[in-house]
Amino acid sequence: MAHILIVDDEVNIRKVVREYAEFEGYEVTEAGNGMEAVNLCHENDFDLIIMDVMMPRLDGYSACKEIRKTKQIPVIMLSARDEEYDKLFGFEIGVDDYVVKPFSPKELMARVKVVLKRSQTAAENTGQARYKFEGLEVDISGREVYVNGEKASMTPKEYDLLFYLVRNKNIALSRDRLLEEVWGYDFFGDDRTVDTHIKMLRNSLGEYRKYIVTLRGMGYKFEAN
Amino acid sequence: MAHILIVDDEVNIRKVVREYAEFEGYEVTEAGNGMEAVNLCHENDFDLIIMDVMMPRLDGYSACKEIRKTKQIPVIMLSARDEEYDKLFGFEIGVDDYVVKPFSPKELMARVKVVLKRSQTAAENTGQARYKFEGLEVDISGREVYVNGEKASMTPKEYDLLFYLVRNKNIALSRDRLLEEVWGYDFFGDDRTVDTHIKMLRNSLGEYRKYIVTLRGMGYKFEAN
DNA sequence: CGCAAAAGTGAACATACTGTGAAATATCTA
DNA sequence: TAGATATTTCACAGTATGTTCACTTTTGCG
Numbered sequence: 001m002a003h004i005l006i007v008d009d010e011v012n013i014r015k016v017v018r019e020y021a022e023f024e025g026y027e028v029t030e031a032g033n034g035m036e037a038v039n040l041c042h043e044n045d046f047d048l049i050i051m052d053v054m055m056p057r058l059d060g061y062s063a064c065k066e067i068r069k070t071k072q073i074p075v076i077m078l079s080a081r082d083e084e085y086d087k088l089f090g091f092e093i094g095v096d097d098y099v100v101k102p103f104s105p106k107e108l109m110a111r112v113k114v115v116l117k118r119s120q121t122a123a124e125n126t127g128q129a130r131y132k133f134e135g136l137e138v139d140i141s142g143r144e145v146y147v148n149g150e151k152a153s154m155t156p157k158e159y160d161l162l163f164y165l166v167r168n169k170n171i172a173l174s175r176d177r178l179l180e181e182v183w184g185y186d187f188f189g190d191d192r193t194v195d196t197h198i199k200m201l202r203n204s205l206g207e208y209r210k211y212i213v214t215l216r217g218m219g220y221k222f223e224a225n
Numbered sequence: 226m227a228h229i230l231i232v233d234d235e236v237n238i239r240k241v242v243r244e245y246a247e248f249e250g251y252e253v254t255e256a257g258n259g260m261e262a263v264n265l266c267h268e269n270d271f272d273l274i275i276m277d278v279m280m281p282r283l284d285g286y287s288a289c290k291e292i293r294k295t296k297q298i299p300v301i302m303l304s305a306r307d308e309e310y311d312k313l314f315g316f317e318i319g320v321d322d323y324v325v326k327p328f329s330p331k332e333l334m335a336r337v338k339v340v341l342k343r344s345q346t347a348a349e350n351t352g353q354a355r356y357k358f359e360g361l362e363v364d365i366s367g368r369e370v371y372v373n374g375e376k377a378s379m380t381p382k383e384y385d386l387l388f389y390l391v392r393n394k395n396i397a398l399s400r401d402r403l404l405e406e407v408w409g410y411d412f413f414g415d416d417r418t419v420d421t422h423i424k425m426l427r428n429s430l431g432e433y434r435k436y437i438v439t440l441r442g443m444g445y446k447f448e449a450n
Numbered sequence: 451c452g453c454a455a456a457a458g459t460g461a462a463c464a465t466a467c468t469g470t471g472a473a474a475t476a477t478c479t480a
Numbered sequence: 481t482a483g484a485t486a487t488t489t490c491a492c493a494g495t496a497t498g499t500t501c502a503c504t505t506t507t508g509c510g
Contacts, residue, residue, distance in 0.1 A: 023357060155486055172368035193488055195468065202469095215368050216467065216496070217381025380497055381467095417457085418499060424458060441456065441507070 001225070002047040002116055003027040007037040007063070008078065009055045017050060020109050034058030034066075041067045048116055050108070053079040074119045076111060131166055133224045136208040138166050147206050157182075158201045165212065165222035174219040194219070227272040227341055228252040232262040232288070233303065234280045242275060245330040246337070259283030259291075266292045273341055275333070278304040299340045303328065356391050358449045361433040363391050372431050382407070383426045390437065390447035399444040419445075 004026045006017050011032075018028045029044065031037040035058040037051065049067070053060040064075050131138040137146040140163045145152045154162070164182045165173065175194045179187055198220055202209035213223045229251045231242050236257075243253045254269065256262040260283040262276065274292070278285040289300050356363040362371040365388050370377045379387070389407050390398065400419045404412055423445055427434035438448045 023355070025355060157487070170367045172366065189487095190489060192468085192490085196470085196488070199469065199471095214468070215381075218368060218384075221368065382498070414499065415501090417501090420457060421459080421499075424460095427458095439457070 001025045001027065003029070003045070004112070005029050005031060005037060005040060005044075005046040005049045005051075007031045007034065007049065007051040007055070007060065009033055009052065013052070013078075017108065021112070024109055024112075026112075034060060034063030037063050038066050041071060041073070045071075046073055047119075048112060049073055049075045050112070051075060051077055053077055074115045076108070076115060131169075133208065133211060136205065136211065138162065140166070145204075147204075147208060152204050154204050155200070157197055158204055161197050161201055162205075165220065169222040169224055172215050172218055172221050176219075178219065226250045226252065228254070228270070229337070230254050230256060230262060230265060230269075230271040230274045230276075232256045232259065232274065232276040232280070232285065234258055234277065238277070238303075241330055242333065245334050249334055249337075251337075259285055259288030262288050263291050266296060266298070271298055273337060274298055274300045275337070276300060276302055278302055301333070301336055301340060356394075358433065358436060361430065361436070363387065365391070370429075372429075372433060377429050377431075379429050380425070382422050383429055386422050386426055387430075390445065394447040394449055397440050397443055397446050401444075403444065 004021055006014050006021070006028060007030075008014050008017075009032055014030045014032075018030065021028050029040060029046070031040055033055045034051075037049065038058065040046075041049075049064075051060040051063065055063075058066075060077060060079075064077070067073060067075075130142075131140070135146075135148040137144075139145070143159055143163075145154065145159070145162065160182050161178070164178065173181075175191045178194050179189075179191070183189075183193075198212060198214075202212055205212070211222055211224050213221045215221055229246055231239050231246070231253060232255075233239050233242075234257055239255045239257075243255065246253050254265060254271070256265055258280045259276075262274065263283065265271075266274075274289075276285040276288065280288075283291075285302060285304075289302070292298060292300075355365070360371075360373040362369075364370070368384055370379065370384070370387065385407050386403070389403065400416045403419050404414075404416070408414075408418075423437060423439075427437055430437070436447055436449050438446045440446055
């Protein structure tokens with residue numbers, strides 16, 4: 001799943017956030033100050049940074065600016081109640097969200113989810129929606145699928161179905177939901193239509209059909225990390 | 226049902242929208258400008274906001290940003306044809322949908338339905354959909370259960386039953402209630418069917434069967450913090 | 451301690467579900 | 481409009497699953 005960098009000089013805060021984040025299934029890396037964070041960002045690809053404003057060596061505000069020079073990673077800032085409030089929302093540095101200390105870890109996690117989702121959809125709209133699962137490449141914005149490097153030709157519905165499955169990977173999708181989301185709310189046909197298209201999609205995916213898992217009594221799921 | 230806030234400076238527009246919304250069974254509150262809307266949002270829990278962009282005192286764009294600071298309520302924006310179009314879709318403020326004036330109230334209501342549904346499923350998917358009890362992991366949205374790190378394969382009813390128990394952990398559940406909620410109101414079978422499924426579920430959970438507690442003369446309960 | 455009611459259990463049987471191929475429709479394209 | 485392509489429906493077969501039921505075990509109580 002997503003890889004999150006937590007930057008705070010207080011060990012206890014890092015610990016609490018890590019705990020909650022890992023419970024949600026995120027991979028977590030810690031940094032104790034802004035300088036460390038900048039260096040870690042040069043070596044790793046994080047999906048999100050949670051960063052305190054007030055830190056020794058290099059404060060969150062400056063670290064964010066520094067990181068943004070090279071990478072466009074979403075950032076959630078933590079800060080004491082009245083500290084720097086205006087600067088943060090000047091959008092000057094493009095902070096994605098802002099949580100006031102003391103914060104509820106649950107609320108923080110809710111915001112993490114929102115920001116991650118937003119950045120994902122934003123990426124899709126700017127042409128950055130490429131997924132790769134072994135030899136299966138799914139380019140949603142380019143509306144192309146490659147199986148072992150070769151372009152797979154599919155029918156429109158196959159694309160739509162696959163893209164919806166991939167966008168919602170690891171989420172159980174009922175036939176009804178698929179019909180509603182992929183076919184549209186105004187489709188009044190048979191449930192089993194989904195099955196037929198899953199069948200054809202599986203054939204198109206060849207060996208990678210394994211990613212499409214049947215959930216008996218329920219529907220289907222695209223299962224991959 | 227859902228509680229909707231309508232924000233527009235034109236009384237007639239509010240009136241029309243209110244009429245249609247109430248016809249659909251929604252509860253409706255009105256505000257005449259952005260500032261009112263922000264204040265109302267601090268005091269109430271709305272499920273959806275329909276807001277005009279152009280308003281005195283505080284425009285819809287700013288009001289939305291302000292409200293989003295504290296609450297993640299879906300917003301549908303109303304606006305004149307070319308006004309602010311880009312800003313709205315800049316994802317900066319995360320508007321959920323966008324209707325151009327003059328609009329058909331019917332179309333607006335259709336969008337309301339879609340947005341409400343989306344936010345509901347999103348909440349389910351991003352919400353507490355993953356539970357962990359020692360070595361027992363329950364991923365409701367992925368419809369997966371792990372026992373000591375290994376995926377447990379269960380029958381549909383076992384999943385449904387477990388998920389219902391977990392979602393209502395520490396709550397005593399009678400057989401009748403389980404039948405009604407997990408099997409459906411149209412099931413007219415034997416009470417003891419529940420027992421059999423509890424048996425199979427316990428076997429699937431191995432050592433973690435201990436979480437499913439029998440309440441003699443009553444039903445069952447998933448007991449965990 | 452012994453009884454009755456409640457809960458656990460294993461097996462049999464009927465039912466429901468999914469994968470699939472093929473036919474029937476619908477939609478697109480030249 | 482014809483021909484091609486795509487979508488939907490349908491029926492069949494095999495298998496997984498749900499339900500019932502009889503029997504055993506446990507529990508609470510006088």
